[in-house]
Amino acid sequence: MNPLTWLFAPVPLARVALLRRAVYLFVIIDVVFLHATGMYHGWADPVWYKPLWMGRLLHLPAASVLLVELLRWGSVAAALLALTGRLPRLTGSVVAITWIWFQYVAFAYGKVDHDRGDFVVALLVLPMIGAAAVADRRRSEAAGFALRAIQLAAIATYFLSGWAKLRFGGLEWVNSATMVRAVVRRGTVLGDQLLHIPFTLHWFQWVLLTAELLSPVIFFVGERWRRRMVAGWYGFHVVTYAGITIAFWPHLVMMLAFLPLEEYLDRWRAWRARRSILDDVSQDPATQDVGGGTAQAGVLPGTTTEGGAGNEDVVKTP
Amino acid sequence: MRFIPRAIPSTTERSTGPEPGPEVAVRRLGAASLAWRSVVLLIGVVLVVRGTLFRQDTDWPFAPMSQFAFRTGPNDAIHSTFLEARTTADQVIVIPITPKQVGIARAEIEGQLPNIVRKPSLLSDLADSYRRLHPGKPPLEQLWLRDRVTDLYKGRAVGEHIDPIVGWPANDR
Numbered sequence: 001m002n003p004l005t006w007l008f009a010p011v012p013l014a015r016v017a018l019l020r021r022a023v024y025l026f027v028i029i030d031v032v033f034l035h036a037t038g039m040y041h042g043w044a045d046p047v048w049y050k051p052l053w054m055g056r057l058l059h060l061p062a063a064s065v066l067l068v069e070l071l072r073w074g075s076v077a078a079a080l081l082a083l084t085g086r087l088p089r090l091t092g093s094v095v096a097i098t099w100i101w102f103q104y105v106a107f108a109y110g111k112v113d114h115d116r117g118d119f120v121v122a123l124l125v126l127p128m129i130g131a132a133a134v135a136d137r138r139r140s141e142a143a144g145f146a147l148r149a150i151q152l153a154a155i156a157t158y159f160l161s162g163w164a165k166l167r168f169g170g171l172e173w174v175n176s177a178t179m180v181r182a183v184v185r186r187g188t189v190l191g192d193q194l195l196h197i198p199f200t201l202h203w204f205q206w207v208l209l210t211a212e213l214l215s216p217v218i219f220f221v222g223e224r225w226r227r228r229m230v231a232g233w234y235g236f237h238v239v240t241y242a243g244i245t246i247a248f249w250p251h252l253v254m255m256l257a258f259l260p261l262e263e264y265l266d267r268w269r270a271w272r273a274r275r276s277i278l279d280d281v282s283q284d285p286a287t288q289d290v291g292g293g294t295a296q297a298g299v300l301p302g303t304t305t306e307g308g309a310g311n312e313d314v315v316k317t318p
Numbered sequence: 319m320r321f322i323p324r325a326i327p328s329t330t331e332r333s334t335g336p337e338p339g340p341e342v343a344v345r346r347l348g349a350a351s352l353a354w355r356s357v358v359l360l361i362g363v364v365l366v367v368r369g370t371l372f373r374q375d376t377d378w379p380f381a382p383m384s385q386f387a388f389r390t391g392p393n394d395a396i397h398s399t400f401l402e403a404r405t406t407a408d409q410v411i412v413i414p415i416t417p418k419q420v421g422i423a424r425a426e427i428e429g430q431l432p433n434i435v436r437k438p439s440l441l442s443d444l445a446d447s448y449r450r451l452h453p454g455k456p457p458l459e460q461l462w463l464r465d466r467v468t469d470l471y472k473g474r475a476v477g478e479h480i481d482p483i484v485g486w487p488a489n490d491r
Contacts, residue, residue, distance in 0.1 A: 010344045040417035045443040052376045110429035117379040140345040160370040161383040169389035176389040177473045181396045184468050
């Protein structure tokens, strides 16, 4: 497959619509509940402000309470509008500006987090697509490109984290006490247990660095293995959260770009439809003595089933 | 995965509704659109890789993903700063350095330690933030920045002690 065909492989607009919902919903949860640091910088004295490259280029000022609240609630308002699906380019662009600036405020006071850089990519590419409805199964190259860009950014987070470990920690990073330090500083009850079981944290470092450096393999395997790898990364984040309450939340939303979201929606709808038909059948007195409840309601048009129950007229999405 | 061959001439959608046949409408991009998107992506990739190999945090979002990238030796000491303070009610309390408590995160203070040691009056800002964030509690009249040190031996924690760093207004222990 030539690189351009891969990069622009068409994807159903429905998938973009669903991913947009996840992304903009996350923006709201993030600025209101999750990532509080930026908010408190409004109260911090400007003497603590250490501008990043981006701030010097754009002459961004030290945070004030007014600026922080504008960025925060501006993000929420724009994200709510974006969730309606109307004016996606405009609302998406506003969300991108306010959220990215809000992160800048969070990071310009001495500590930069590295779990949110790839989310910037999602916010920048999603407004490029224009209107996309959940019912719209037409495929689009623009949508395909956006999803690929998000996938690449998500995997780059893992791959380049691995390289950063080699750059700053050297090959000896795998044998270092970095995980021990993380657990000592911020471990949970579960995490602390691992301090007492020898080699677990040490072994975890070997596994993590290997997985990170091999992460681009996800682009070269078949669909089944790809989904297993995505599930594997989600599992890794669950474990890390259980141990040190750090989760790369925005990044978890990005990983959805690998999954056929519109197919999951179809399957869920089909399941619900079957459930309601079965409920009707079992409650209908006329069917009581037939021992109802075994009716296979059939597959709704537009759904794909694993067994391929005669749905040749439906195109399997890539 | 089913491909729609590029030989089919179309730069706009071929139909407006769901297809009964084996192919679904595909909206394609023109050559210019393909080109600028590819170029921007390539520039982004170059900047991000350059950031990882050569640059620092200040280049965010093109910074190295250095969270947990630094190596703590198996026989090193682990440092964790916190605040101790005497209130106007003559109580000595321990305050974790978090945005909710003093408006700034622990890692951010640790990132600025040399500045604080050089100029202890910077701690007065933390006292001000504390007062603004906790109007109902007695304000802080003396602060000490302290370091909880955990010693490691062969990767296991073997001991803990507390070191003073700096105090304000009185730079004592």
